[in-house]
Amino acid sequence: MLFLAAQQPAAVRRTSPGDSFERAKQLAWLNNWAEASRVLARLQRSGRLELDERNRTLARAVEIRGNIESLSLPSAAGELDRLLATEAARDDQNLRLQILAMKGDVEFQYDLAAAEKTWREVERLAGDIGNSGWEARAGGELGCIAFLNGQAFTALKKVSASLIRAEAYNDVAEKMKRLTALGEGLAEFGRPADALRFFDRALALSSEQPDAYFPFTAYLGKARLLLERGSNEGRSMLVKGLADARRQNQKVRESRILIVLGDDAVRVSNTKDALKWFSTAVEVARSTGLGRIEAEAGSKLASVLVQRGELDQAAERARASVAAAEKSGDLYHLPLDLAALAEIEVSRGDFRAAGAAYDKATQLVRSLFEDLPNARHESTVVATMGRVFQDYFKFAIDTLHNPNKAFEILESARARGLVDRIRLSQAAGQAETERRDPAMMRLVAVLNR
Known part of the structure; x- marks a missing residue:
């Protein structure tokens, strides 16, 4: 990488003192894709970014991943796929590995089958070239996918193993992701106290390493559990998070916060607000191809419509949620969506x-039992x-x-x-x-x- 030595015109926005291509790559490794993308954008505007084909390809991939919250997910995955087909990505296995990981991240949000295939390729390639860090990360991602595929025991083993390896390698970003994943699993299985401890550990690591990505899922998980206890802190966290997400056009975060707000409205029997929050979440998720989130929000919306006596609309919404869950590959939650649909059909006669x-x-x-080793x-x-x-x-x-x-x-x-x-x-x-x-x-x- 070359940096232009000449002083730039005053009209050109200057970079921050620490901006460099290496800095952007470090931020990307810490999963801070948004800041990595901003560093590259500042370098490019200042005229200090002169890259060969290999690094241009990487910079474009980071730009896509860094702006994923405001992009169409299938389109973003398609563009990353096109980058994988370039000569640079075919010839440089480390570059290929990084782009594959970005693609797997994106696919996880809307197509679990595709994400699993991509992360298995990351795991294989990392093993072939001796990149133990990415091999461990791929194992953790495959564990999260296993959970959503209904393979709870496999998921626990893979995510736990990934966390242990991340501890050994001091991979801060991976530690935060796996602590968060375990927290989500514990919350799903009715262990909120343990879940909160895992979420708090992830958030504490984030405070200690400000260059790393912010573990939003841990933040949201903690807010949700606090809300369920009737804590004002949980509500304050959600209000702030929603305002930040909307200001930064972060659709994934916005839709997920809206769902939790809808859940809280249901908890206090406020069907009017619940209808508003869930309906908005469905619209936001659908607009950006977030199938799993659309399915979750839609199923909850259907339940609210049932409470209001709007059974035909509820059935229509529940069927759409089942379709979204099937398309996204969320086999773990699909049975619950189907049960909700069945309950509505009973009410309709x-x-x-x-x-x-x-x-x-x-x-x-x-x-789901096929993955489980014993009774x-x-x-x-x-x-x-x-x-x-x-x-x-x-x-x-x-x-x-x-x-x-x-x-x-x-x-x-x-x-x-x-x-x-x-x-x-x-x-x-x-x-x-x-x-x-x-x-x-x-x-x-x-x-x-």
């Missing part, structure tokens, strides 16, 4: 459509997916008056785990889960230190 949705949901949940882990998934089986069971008994069908549902759910979930209180249920799965709880305890 369309029992055939309800039965079809419940059947598909339970088939998907059964497929202890099966009961964890049954507990999380309990609503699917409980509602289907109730439908078979109360609506269809079909005890044989009800028995089949119990069998498919591994009746013992489902019955435990029904009978025990939430606190007792958590204790039971811990007793059955001490290995998982020991791992959480170790990582929580």
Whole structure:
């Protein structure tokens, strides 16, 4: 890289003192893509950025990744794909590795199958060229994808292993991402206290390393859990986060905050605000190709419409959410979306459509068991997916008056785990889960230190 020695005209905006191409690459490694892109833009405007083809290709990729919140995700992934086809990316394996990782990041937001394929290529290529840092990062990303594919046990192993390797390499950005991922998983499985500790650790690392990316997911996860406790701090965090996201045109963040605000409105029985927040989240997510977020917001919106008695609109919205979840590849949450659709169809009196949705949901949940090594882990998934089986069971008994069908549902759910979930209180249920799965709880305890 060459820097122009001549003094630039006063009209040209000057760079910051520390701006350089190496600085931009360092920020990119820390996942601070937005600032890396800004550094490159300042260098280019000042005339101090003169790059060969290899670094021009990298700079363009960083620019795309740094502005991803305001771009169409499929279009961004397509442009990164075109960069991968350039001679520079074909000849330079390290460059190829970095662009692949950016592409995998983008695809994760809207197409899990594509993201998994890309991250497997990152993992393979990193192993081939001996880049242990990227190999570890790829393992962590594949763990997060495994979770959304319903492979909870595989996800825990991969994400935990990635965190341990990140600790060994002192990879700050990766540590923040994996702490956040574990926090999200714990929150999903009903362990908010442990989840908060992981979120706080990620946020503390961010404070210690201001050059690294800001772990927004940890920030949002903490705000959500605090809101569920009725804390004003959680609301303040969301209000500030929403204002920042809108000011910076960060669509992913905006849509995710809107969903949490909608959840809080539901919690306090404010259906008017809930309708507003969820509707806006759907619109924002759809406009930028955020299929998983659209599915989540749409399913919640459908529930609010049911409360308002607008059943036909609710069914339409729920079907759109199922379609968005299927398209994005979110197999973990898809059964819950299908169960929500089935419940609406029951309310509408369309029992055939309800039965079809419940059947598909339970088939998907059964497929989740294939990844689990023993009954202890099966009961964890049954507990999380309990609503699917409980509602289907109730439908078979109360609506269809079909005890044989009800028995089949119990069998498919591994009746013992489902019955435990029904009978025990939430606190007792958590204790039971811990007793059955001490290995998982020991791992959480170790990582929580």
